[in-house]
Amino acid sequence: MSVKHALLALLETEPMYGYQLRAEFEQRTGETWPLNVGQVYTTLTRLERDGFAAAEAENAEGHVVYRITEAGRDEVAAWFTTPVARTQPPRDELAIKLALAVTVPGVDIGTVIQQQRSATMAALQDYTRLKRRAVGADPRELAWSLVLDSLVFAAEAEIRWLDHCEARLRRAALEAGRQNSRLDDETSSSHREFHRPAGETPSTSGTEGTSR
Amino acid sequence: MNPILELTDVTRVHGEGANQVHALRGISFTAHAGELVAVMGPSGSGKSTLLTIAGGLDQPTAGTVSVEGTHLGGLDLQGRARMRRTSIGYVFQGFNLIPALTAAENVALPRELDGISARAARKEARTALDEVGIGELADRFPDDMSGGQQQRVAIARAIIGERRLILADEPTGALDTETGEEILQLLRARCDAGAAGVLVTHEARHAAWADRVVFLRDGVVVDETGADRVDVLTEHAAR
Numbered sequence: 001m002s003v004k005h006a007l008l009a010l011l012e013t014e015p016m017y018g019y020q021l022r023a024e025f026e027q028r029t030g031e032t033w034p035l036n037v038g039q040v041y042t043t044l045t046r047l048e049r050d051g052f053a054a055a056e057a058e059n060a061e062g063h064v065v066y067r068i069t070e071a072g073r074d075e076v077a078a079w080f081t082t083p084v085a086r087t088q089p090p091r092d093e094l095a096i097k098l099a100l101a102v103t104v105p106g107v108d109i110g111t112v113i114q115q116q117r118s119a120t121m122a123a124l125q126d127y128t129r130l131k132r133r134a135v136g137a138d139p140r141e142l143a144w145s146l147v148l149d150s151l152v153f154a155a156e157a158e159i160r161w162l163d164h165c166e167a168r169l170r171r172a173a174l175e176a177g178r179q180n181s182r183l184d185d186e187t188s189s190s191h192r193e194f195h196r197p198a199g200e201t202p203s204t205s206g207t208e209g210t211s212r
Numbered sequence: 213m214n215p216i217l218e219l220t221d222v223t224r225v226h227g228e229g230a231n232q233v234h235a236l237r238g239i240s241f242t243a244h245a246g247e248l249v250a251v252m253g254p255s256g257s258g259k260s261t262l263l264t265i266a267g268g269l270d271q272p273t274a275g276t277v278s279v280e281g282t283h284l285g286g287l288d289l290q291g292r293a294r295m296r297r298t299s300i301g302y303v304f305q306g307f308n309l310i311p312a313l314t315a316a317e318n319v320a321l322p323r324e325l326d327g328i329s330a331r332a333a334r335k336e337a338r339t340a341l342d343e344v345g346i347g348e349l350a351d352r353f354p355d356d357m358s359g360g361q362q363q364r365v366a367i368a369r370a371i372i373g374e375r376r377l378i379l380a381d382e383p384t385g386a387l388d389t390e391t392g393e394e395i396l397q398l399l400r401a402r403c404d405a406g407a408a409g410v411l412v413t414h415e416a417r418h419a420a421w422a423d424r425v426v427f428l429r430d431g432v433v434v435d436e437t438g439a440d441r442v443d444v445l446t447e448h449a450a451r
Contacts, residue, residue: 159416
C-alpha cells in the first residue's frame, strides 16, 4: 500500500501534523491497515526530501505542521489518475495452500475447503454487521463504508472461488471414477456406484459435480 | 428458549427403488425468534427441499417439523394450509404476486382467506406496506412496480398478521446488488423485531446478513458458522 501517496493526498485537503494525519487516515479506512506514528513521520521526512511536502514552523502545541507543495499536488494527481498495477499478483496463501493440498498425498482437501469457507463466511458476517452500523452523511464515514464493501467483495470472491474449486474437484473425482469403472469391466449392473467418487455419499442428482 | 421452527432428523426421499434420490438425510435444524439463519449450498444440496418442508409445502419421508410448537405432521391438509396462512410467510425469487390485484390486495389476501373482514385485512395490509417502506404504492398493480418494489410487497404479504416465521428462497435472485441489499436489510429488521427467518441463498454476501450460516451438501449439514468475530474491526466499531 502506498502510505506516501495516501498521506500526500490528505495533505492536499489541509496542512497537518503527524498524529493528525494518522487519525484522518484511520477514520477513512477503519484501522483496517493501522499506521504507526513512526511510519508517518518517516514518510513525511521522505516527502520533504523529495520536495512533495514542506515543514512549516511548529504550531502553538509544538507540532510540526506539513503542507503540500506544487510538485506534491502533481504527484497526487498522477497517483489518482494511474491505475493500481496488477503486474505482480500479491502472494496468496490460500491459493498456494490449495495448490499444495491438491498435490500432496493424504490431505483431505474437502475439509481444507470447508474450514476456510466457514472462516471466511464468519469474517464476511462481521464485515456485514459493521456495515449495518456504518451509515452516515459524513464523507469520511462513507469512505470507511466503501473500504468495508471492498473487504466484503473480497471475502465473497474468496468463497465463490472455494465453491468453484470444490465443484471442479468433484467433477475431477467423478471423471476419475468413470475411467476406473471402464477399466474394471462392463459386468457391473450398478454403474452409479462406480461413478461415485470414493468416500462420497450418493448425491441427490447426477449433475451435482458440475453444478454452479 | 423454544425455537419457532424445529426440524428433527428430517429425511426426504424422492422416487422409489433404483431411482431413489435422497434430498435430505436426517437433518436437524432450528430457527429461534429474533434469528436470521442462512442456508447455503450448491444446486441439489437440498436447500430448497428444506425450505418447502419447513413451510409445510412438502412432507418429510421421516422426521418431524414443528412451527411454534405445533407438529406439522399431525395436521390434516386444511390444518397445514391454515398454519401456512397464519404462522408462516413465504418469499420467493419470482415474487409470486397476483397481477390482477393491487399491492394492498395482494398483501391482504392471506388475511381475507383467513376469514377476517376485507376492511380489517386492507388496514393490516397498509400497515405492512408502510413497514416495508412502500405505503404510498398500496394501490399500484405489480406490473407497474420495479422488481425491488414487488419483492417488498411480497415481504409485506409474508409478514402480515403477525406471522413469526419467514422463509425466503433466493429472494434477491432477480434483483440488482443495491436492491438486493435493501431486501436483506428488511428481512434483517424483521428478525430483529422478533421473527425467525430462514434465508436460502447461494450468494455469500447475502448469507452474511444472517446470524448463522448453515452449509448443506448432499442433503446433510456439513458446517455452521456465526460465532467468531474479527476483533480489530469490531473494536473499531465499538469506539
